[in-house]
Amino acid sequence: MDRLENAYGRLLEVLALAGCALIFAMTLMICADVFLRNVRIVPGLAGLEWANEISEAMLYLLTLLTAPWLLRQGGHIRVDIVLRSVPKAVGWGLEWLVDAMALSCCAVIFYYSARAAFASYSAGSLSIKTLITPEWWLISALPVAFLALTVEIFFRMRRLYLGPRAPRDDAVSTG
Amino acid sequence: MSWQAAAWLMLGGSTALLFLGLPVAFSFLAINLIGAVLFLGGEAGLVQLARNSVGSVASFSLTPIPLFILMGEVLFHTGLAVKVIDGVERLIRQVPGRLAVVAVVAGTVFSAISGSTIATTAMLGSLMLPVMLARGYHPTMATGPLMAIGAVDMLIPPSALTVLLGSLSGISISKLLIGGVVPGLVLSVFFVIYIIARVKLNPALAPAAAFTEYRGWEKLRPFVQYVIPLVSIFVVVVASMSAGWATPTESAAIGAFFTMVLATLYGSLTRKNLLAALRGTAAISGLILFIILGATTFSQILSFSGASNGLVELISGSGLSPMQVIAAMMLLLIFLGLFVDQVSMMLITLPIYMPLVTKFGVDPVWFGVMFLICMQLGLLLPPHGLLLMTMKGVAPPQVRMGHIFQAVLPYIAMSLIVLALVFFIPAVAVWLPKVLV
Numbered sequence: 001m002d003r004l005e006n007a008y009g010r011l012l013e014v015l016a017l018a019g020c021a022l023i024f025a026m027t028l029m030i031c032a033d034v035f036l037r038n039v040r041i042v043p044g045l046a047g048l049e050w051a052n053e054i055s056e057a058m059l060y061l062l063t064l065l066t067a068p069w070l071l072r073q074g075g076h077i078r079v080d081i082v083l084r085s086v087p088k089a090v091g092w093g094l095e096w097l098v099d100a101m102a103l104s105c106c107a108v109i110f111y112y113s114a115r116a117a118f119a120s121y122s123a124g125s126l127s128i129k130t131l132i133t134p135e136w137w138l139i140s141a142l143p144v145a146f147l148a149l150t151v152e153i154f155f156r157m158r159r160l161y162l163g164p165r166a167p168r169d170d171a172v173s174t175g
Numbered sequence: 176m177s178w179q180a181a182a183w184l185m186l187g188g189s190t191a192l193l194f195l196g197l198p199v200a201f202s203f204l205a206i207n208l209i210g211a212v213l214f215l216g217g218e219a220g221l222v223q224l225a226r227n228s229v230g231s232v233a234s235f236s237l238t239p240i241p242l243f244i245l246m247g248e249v250l251f252h253t254g255l256a257v258k259v260i261d262g263v264e265r266l267i268r269q270v271p272g273r274l275a276v277v278a279v280v281a282g283t284v285f286s287a288i289s290g291s292t293i294a295t296t297a298m299l300g301s302l303m304l305p306v307m308l309a310r311g312y313h314p315t316m317a318t319g320p321l322m323a324i325g326a327v328d329m330l331i332p333p334s335a336l337t338v339l340l341g342s343l344s345g346i347s348i349s350k351l352l353i354g355g356v357v358p359g360l361v362l363s364v365f366f367v368i369y370i371i372a373r374v375k376l377n378p379a380l381a382p383a384a385a386f387t388e389y390r391g392w393e394k395l396r397p398f399v400q401y402v403i404p405l406v407s408i409f410v411v412v413v414a415s416m417s418a419g420w421a422t423p424t425e426s427a428a429i430g431a432f433f434t435m436v437l438a439t440l441y442g443s444l445t446r447k448n449l450l451a452a453l454r455g456t457a458a459i460s461g462l463i464l465f466i467i468l469g470a471t472t473f474s475q476i477l478s479f480s481g482a483s484n485g486l487v488e489l490i491s492g493s494g495l496s497p498m499q500v501i502a503a504m505m506l507l508l509i510f511l512g513l514f515v516d517q518v519s520m521m522l523i524t525l526p527i528y529m530p531l532v533t534k535f536g537v538d539p540v541w542f543g544v545m546f547l548i549c550m551q552l553g554l555l556l557p558p559h560g561l562l563l564m565t566m567k568g569v570a571p572p573q574v575r576m577g578h579i580f581q582a583v584l585p586y587i588a589m590s591l592i593v594l595a596l597v598f599f600i601p602a603v604a605v606w607l608p609k610v611l612v
Binding site: 016019020023024026027028030031033034038052055056057059060062063065066067069070073075076077078079080081082083091094095097098101102104105106108109112113115116119120138139142167170 | 192193194195196197198199200201202204205208218221222224225226228229232233234235237238241242245415420421424425428429431432435450453454456457458460461462464465466467468514515516518519558
């Protein structure tokens with residue numbers, strides 16, 4: 001089981017690295033768009049008109065790619081004032097309750113987002129902006145991410161079971 | 176279901192889940208699932224909730240969040256941030272509490288090129304705190320200015336959280352970014368005056384130590400070589416926005432790109448530290464964006480259930496003047512800041528606050544800047560202020576949490592004074608955006 005958990009952790013690392021690549025690519029793409037729009041060096045090319053739309057998709061994918069990795073790092077922020085003010089064993093018990101709720105949420109969203117993606121695919125729905133793309137392309141990333149989150153919560157619960165009987169030291173705020 | 180019950184369920188339920196320790200994003204997801212079943216038509220509502228999630232973060236106005244964070248992370252990981260301190264230090268002559276003053280000035284400069292409060296506080300804390308303590312500074316005099324100026328980073332553009340506030344509230348992002356400049360600078364000036372006055376009254380807090388006084392070009396060299404080019408990033412970001420070459424969103428990408436170009440020119444950008452900067456960016460922006468994804472339908476459900484309208488009507492019909500209502504809103508934000516992080520503060524309050532702002536005809540930029548000051552206060556408020564924890568993380572063991580709590584109190588008081596200043600003299604916040612945007 002340890003090997004499986006470690007292998008899964010490596011997979012999440014790869015997803016996070018893909019997220020990093022998206023940030024880098026997004027920076028370059030938006031700059032190229034602004035440059036080409038203001039300095040007409042290529043005749044007939046006034047910027048990359050699809051850049052905004054692709055950036056939006058990148059932002060969405062970045063969110064989904066990093067979410068399971070952040071959960072592994074304990075990086076999803078929370079308010080732990082109650083967990084810290086009750087006896088450690090009670091805090092540990094609350095962690096189970098919290099994990100059960102998170103697990104249920106992710107499983108439900110996995111199911112309904114998969115249904116939304118399938119319905120969109122079946123109906124042949126299109127996203128019509130600058131680019132015309134099948135709507136299910138983006139929606140289908142949602143069940144994949146929430147499945148990954150569901151699996152990670154199982155591993156998280158396993159670590160809670162094997163670890164000390166106390167609340168976890170997860171992140172508590174953004175910067 | 177009555178609007179009162181819906182309000183209790185949505186606002187009370189999400190707050191209860193937050194305090195139970197469920198991560199913020201999952202708290203909003205959970206309450207949205209319940210809300211979708213009750214108010215959006217059961218299963219159809221759940222499918223709709225999933226579809227809405229795509230549009231929630233696939234929004235071009237949110238792209239500055241990772242890009243502004245990337246600027247700060249690149250400067251931090253390449254070590255260029257250190258050069259800012261060096262450049263500022265040589266210019267400041269002997270004044271009471273000199274190193275603390277250097278920290279505030281360098282922190283203000285760094286704020287203008289970094290979009291991350293953590294990067295600023297961690298950088299100043301890890302570099303300046305050991306020096307100040309070694310020179311006999313009292314832990315409260317050594318830590319207080321570093322935390323306070325770290326929080327000011329949120330007010331001075333670029334700031335990822337300001338972009339988020341603009342995006343969620345519908346207030347002009349460029350006006351909000353520029354609106355934070357004057358209050359941020361006023362705070363920095365207050366900090367410097369306070370440090371000098373405090374050390375004059377009690378010199379033992381910051382013993383004067385000998386320092387190398389450079390003359391001529393050597394005094395200016397690091398400032399010209401590093402600080403001016405780095406501050407030009409800020410100029411590029413603001414100028415590209417103001418001149419209409421780029422939208423506020425695009426100017427963030429230009430700023431991030433320019434930061435990487437400068438780091439390359441200085442020979443300090445390696446594949447290793449670029450990856451570290453990108454990982455740091457992915458972690459902070461990923462968690463903010465996932466909360467937005469989780470909370471996306473929250474305000475829609477509040478509105479659909481009648482809770483938003485009910486609360487707005489209740490408050491606007493209470494006989495309180497608009498100024499009293501705004502003051503009460505700010506007090507509630509400060510109270511929330513004691514326990515709740517900045518993103519949650521926005522998500523919980525904005526669905527109710529913004530309709531009230533519109534109804535009362537209040538200047539949204541003025542309101543937004545006060546909102547920012549309250550969030551900045553939240554970074555400093557014990558027991559959970561993020562920057563208190565960041566400082567504890569980089570401070571040596573002799574600096575106790577008690578020192579940190581005590582150290583931050585005068586700076587909280589100064590932030591409250593600036594909040595009152597903006598409240599009574601709105602021009603402090605809205606003058607510069609009117610001139611520049």
